[in-house]
Amino acid sequence: MILKRIKSLLKKEEKKDKEKKGLILFENTKDAMKAEKILSKYNIKVVAPPPEIREGCDLAIEYDLIDEFGIKGELEKNNIEPIKFIPIDDYSLKPLELIKIKEVDGFVMVRCGNMKITLDKEGNIVNISGGGCPDVPYLTLKLKGRNIKDIKEDETPKNLGYTLCAYTLNKAFEKAKELVMKDEG
Template structure:
């Protein structure tokens, strides 16, 4: 039964021209990959991703990234936050990774202190807030298309009043803005506790 299913999948890969992830076919060039434990999940995920208007393709994962099954979904890595959101409730997956290497997302942040403000930097994204009020006075950096929108949404609002970018946005820049926001909130709450204790 499994062999018959796998043969069908291989035929589909061959007919659509898909080979190993990283190759260019059908006008879509991937730089990220979603890894699955179970073959059926990869097929289900491809339908879900395409159903949400994103480009993807079924591929055989490179050996170094192979975890459970011989089928993966190649994606545009920059859309990782949106992919996580649409897949998380629908189909179990193991990882979303860059195709080249197995680099993890940058986890650390930098903090810069000014007289009345604090700037937190996560990768290419920065949030600056007012120490007294906890209001966001600026966001800067980045290059993906949700960043100018989030800038307008965040300006003048309290750190605790804005939505987490990972819940509403689409791209890796937004995910880094999310990291910065988490750190800002953590710093802000710590300062409130110190101030009031």
């Protein structure tokens, strides 16, 4: 059932790729994460910029080009200065997807950046791995062995941790929870 959901999500992503997009590059991850919150009303997605155009941090924001004027205004109003805005009109500039999903022997592993969360069929977190940030062991201790459906908002990686590893683990956590909840519905 989860595999069907994964294939469906991948088809939707392919459809979105055909729209005109741009990338916003940032000096550091703090600015990228802050911009994500500020720009939540726009159709944006945090991605990894392709190595050929990477400057500053390893996070970028993909956005609809039609929203560029409004996005620039929001960032300026909140004192966030991106390195640059780049239209994605060349396939070689396509950003790298941060989230990868893999199903193996009845387990689902969701990866974001270097962080991975693995669930069994019932939604129990059986493993958390990756990264090298100091809060990863703490996050693992707090989440491993629990059912993802039972974890409250204040217990999510973004609220327990403070590093890029916590941020990317939270992205993987959100996608894993989405898969589990869709599988139930």
